[in-house]
Amino acid sequence: MKKVLVTVMYKDSVLDPQGEAVKGAVHRLGYDSIEDIRIGKYFEILVNEDEEPVEQVIEEICDKLLANVVMESYHFQVIEEGINQ
Amino acid sequence: MKKVLVTVMYKDSVLDPQGEAVKGAVHRLGYDSIEDIRIGKYFEILVNEDEEPVEQVIEEICDKLLANVVMESYHFQVIEEGINQ
Numbered sequence: 001m002k003k004v005l006v007t008v009m010y011k012d013s014v015l016d017p018q019g020e021a022v023k024g025a026v027h028r029l030g031y032d033s034i035e036d037i038r039i040g041k042y043f044e045i046l047v048n049e050d051e052e053p054v055e056q057v058i059e060e061i062c063d064k065l066l067a068n069v070v071m072e073s074y075h076f077q078v079i080e081e082g083i084n085q
Numbered sequence: 086m087k088k089v090l091v092t093v094m095y096k097d098s099v100l101d102p103q104g105e106a107v108k109g110a111v112h113r114l115g116y117d118s119i120e121d122i123r124i125g126k127y128f129e130i131l132v133n134e135d136e137e138p139v140e141q142v143i144e145e146i147c148d149k150l151l152a153n154v155v156m157e158s159y160h161f162q163v164i165e166e167g168i169n170q
Binding site: 001007008009019022025026029031033034035036037038039040041042043044045046047048049050052057060061064065066 | 086093114116120122127130131133134145146149
């Protein structure tokens with residue numbers, strides 16, 4: 001069993017209105033040291049190991065389902081279960 | 086300037102319906118090796134360093150705005166800008 005941590009973010013060239021809104025809220029709370037906020041999605045995926053390499057399965061799922069690759073980019077990191085739990 | 090990576094997840098004891106839905110979709114695509122998916126929020130925050138320690142500012146913002154600490158837990162990691170960019 002492996003755990004995969006996936007982050008999906010808008011590409012830098014794409015405006016992130018949700019992040020802009022949260023940045024405004026943070027400033028209204030008085031935290032003026034916050035320069036920028038960008039918001040993305042985060043997935044923790046548990047994968048049973050079988051024939052196929054975990055990396056390949058995760059890339060396919062990200063491309064097909066988790067990310068809109070036109071506007072978003074994704075990164076993932078595979079960690080062995082048992083280390084963290 | 087420091088960059089802070091924040092992840093906010095439902096606590097393990099809280100049902101994550103969005104994650105369940107995505108798990109169902111992944112299974113319908115034929116990826117049966119996926120055991121579980123949980124979904125959270127991800128924030129990349131740029132902070133100007135001033136008097137207050139960055140960790141304290143981020144904890145306050147998470148508690149007040151980014152996470153509902155009754156149902157969600159958050160983790161963050163501070164990285165120096167300039168290393169990644």
